Amino acid sequence: MKENTGKSKYVILGMLASMPLTGYTIKKWLENEYSHFWQESYGQIYPTLKVLVAQGLAVCSNKGEHGNGRGQIVYSITEAGRKELSEWMREKPEIEKLRYEILLKISFGENTESEVLIGHLDDFIRRNEELVKEMNQCMEQLNQLKGDGIDCTYSRLTALCGVHVYSAMKDWAVEAKKIINEKGEL
Amino acid sequence: MKENTGKSKYVILGMLASMPLTGYTIKKWLENEYSHFWQESYGQIYPTLKVLVAQGLAVCSNKGEHGNGRGQIVYSITEAGRKELSEWMREKPEIEKLRYEILLKISFGENTESEVLIGHLDDFIRRNEELVKEMNQCMEQLNQLKGDGIDCTYSRLTALCGVHVYSAMKDWAVEAKKIINEKGEL
DNA sequence: GATTTATATATCAAAAAGATATATCATAAT
DNA sequence: ATTATGATATATCTTTTTGATATATAAATC
Numbered sequence: 001m002k003e004n005t006g007k008s009k010y011v012i013l014g015m016l017a018s019m020p021l022t023g024y025t026i027k028k029w030l031e032n033e034y035s036h037f038w039q040e041s042y043g044q045i046y047p048t049l050k051v052l053v054a055q056g057l058a059v060c061s062n063k064g065e066h067g068n069g070r071g072q073i074v075y076s077i078t079e080a081g082r083k084e085l086s087e088w089m090r091e092k093p094e095i096e097k098l099r100y101e102i103l104l105k106i107s108f109g110e111n112t113e114s115e116v117l118i119g120h121l122d123d124f125i126r127r128n129e130e131l132v133k134e135m136n137q138c139m140e141q142l143n144q145l146k147g148d149g150i151d152c153t154y155s156r157l158t159a160l161c162g163v164h165v166y167s168a169m170k171d172w173a174v175e176a177k178k179i180i181n182e183k184g185e186l
Numbered sequence: 187m188k189e190n191t192g193k194s195k196y197v198i199l200g201m202l203a204s205m206p207l208t209g210y211t212i213k214k215w216l217e218n219e220y221s222h223f224w225q226e227s228y229g230q231i232y233p234t235l236k237v238l239v240a241q242g243l244a245v246c247s248n249k250g251e252h253g254n255g256r257g258q259i260v261y262s263i264t265e266a267g268r269k270e271l272s273e274w275m276r277e278k279p280e281i282e283k284l285r286y287e288i289l290l291k292i293s294f295g296e297n298t299e300s301e302v303l304i305g306h307l308d309d310f311i312r313r314n315e316e317l318v319k320e321m322n323q324c325m326e327q328l329n330q331l332k333g334d335g336i337d338c339t340y341s342r343l344t345a346l347c348g349v350h351v352y353s354a355m356k357d358w359a360v361e362a363k364k365i366i367n368e369k370g371e372l
Numbered sequence: 373g374a375t376t377t378a379t380a381t382a383t384c385a386a387a388a389a390g391a392t393a394t395a396t397c398a399t400a401a402t
Numbered sequence: 403a404t405t406a407t408g409a410t411a412t413a414t415c416t417t418t419t420t421g422a423t424a425t426a427t428a429a430a431t432c
Contacts, residue, residue: 006418007287014294024380037289041420046382070380070427082297089298093287093306095313097389101193101279103223103347108200109340111268112275120279127281153369154295160365161289161358168354172347179346183339192387210411227389232413257396258411283420 008044009052013085016058016077023049023073033155036131036162049075057081106176114184121173121180128170135162194230195238199271202244202263209235209259219341222317222348235261243267292362300370307359307366314356321348 011034015026023045030040052058058081061074077085102124109117138159142152197220201212209231216226238244244267247260263271288310295303324345328338 007290008419011290014290014297017294017297022380023382024378028379034290034293037284037286039283039285039420041422042381043383043421044419072380085294085297089291089294090302092309093291096284096286096288097225098223098282098284099225100223100282100347102282103344104193104197104200104220105275105279106347107220107340107344108203108271108275109343111200111203111271116276123278151369153365154293157295157362157365158289158293160361161286161292161355164354164358165351168350169347172350175346176343179339179343183337194388208411209413210409214410225389227391228412229390229414230388 006044008040008048009057010085010088011038011040012045012048012052013057013077013081013088016052016075017082017085020061020074020076022075036135037158049073052081055080057084109180114180117180118177121177125170125173125177128166128173131166132163132170135159135166139163192230194226194234195243196271196274197224197226198231198234198238199243199263199267199274202261203268203271206247206260206262208261222321223344235259238267241266243270295366300366303366304363307363311356311359311363314352314359317352318349318356321345321352325349 011030012026015021015029021029023042026045026049027040027042030038049058049060052075053060056078058075058077061076102120105112105120106117139156142156142159145152146156197216198212201207201215207215209228212231212235213226213228216224235244235246238261239246242264244261244263247262288306291298291306292303325342328342328345331338332342
């Protein structure tokens with residue numbers, strides 16, 4: 001069984017901390033709620049769940065007929081798991097490494113026509129505008145829940161981050177278009 | 187020899203398009219100028235350079251005594267390489283997948299004390315302020331070059347993106363701190 | 373009853389990251 | 403002069419991560 005020094009372990013522990021989950025629901029939940037700032041694949045989730053159990057950080061309510069198919073295996077966090085999670089929470093987050101293909105293409109701009117770059121920027125603007133809208137809707141929904149007495153401060157904070165970042169990306173792209181057009185006019 | 191369907195191929199072609207380079211200088215250049223939005227490791231650069239030569243997209247001025255050590259191998263792009271690069275430039279950039287460990291820790295906020303989160307946010311604010319400063323300095327230097335008649339529009343655009351994004355991240359973190367403190371006061 | 377969709381576990385190949393081994397050359401310190 | 407250090411340079415190996423796919427079942431739709 002591999003060592004798994006990556007972050008998958010803690011992501012899963014963090015999710016299990018709020019409720020028991022199957023590998024499948026972990027994946028779905030990640031896709032819906034975390035995908036803007038984190039992603040995990042089945043190839044990491046299932047092996048990591050086994051490691052978690054082997055290390056005593058989680059237990060599985062193994063509903064008999066496993067193997068393939070629908071032998072639903074529900075995982076729950078243990079006290080040891082909560083302790084491990086809490087220790088990781090204190091560790092300084094690693095510096096993020098981002099990969100923006102659009103910036104790569106912008107920096108290689110000399111190798112194409114400016115119309116191509118403008119086209120990419122237009123797509124990018126549209127996408128980021130949509131994301132800002134999406135994040136704002138998400139904020140509203142969470143604010144309603146807050147009105148009902150349900151605390152979801154931390155989810156609101158991550159959505160708020162989305163609003164900030166996607167707006168900034170959009171603003172940049174609008175400015176970038178202007179600058180490329182000015183360059184072309186010379 | 188592996189297929190290498192990833193982006194490394196085009197990143198290297200894009201760099202070779204401006205001047206001939208060794209694997210080492212490609213890595214250094216990436217670290218200095220591209221690291222904010224792209225990164226490649228030696229484990230990708232050296233094999234990819236060989237693939238590029240095998241596919242006729244680059245040629246190497248193989249200075250004899252290779253193997254280990256300092257048998258400097260300089261790679262240059264070919265016409266076929268420029269064509270391949272130009273075709274890739276037209277392709278729609280893939281949607282970026284980001285991994286922000288700080289957002290993960292914020293969303294798992296219930297599993298630690300608010301002081302821990304505030305500490306992470308303070309570090310994050312400091313780092314992003316520095317990055318904004320760095321990006322602005324970079325912009326200034328490039329604007330001077332522009333005054334000297336050297337066009338570096340595309341480098342300025344990527345630096346400008348940094349200014350926008352890092353400012354947005356900093357602003358978010360400041361706001362997030364406030365919200366977490368308010369929550370704590372209840 | 374048949375077909376499709378969602379649920380669910382599992383694994384494999386490929387891509388990417390990270391670390392490290394090896395060797396050389398330049399330069400700074402002793 | 404010699405030695406140590408650091409930058410240059412290629413190369414590779416392991417681990418991580420991704421992406422795709424195989425398998426199977428339950429539920430829903432037609």
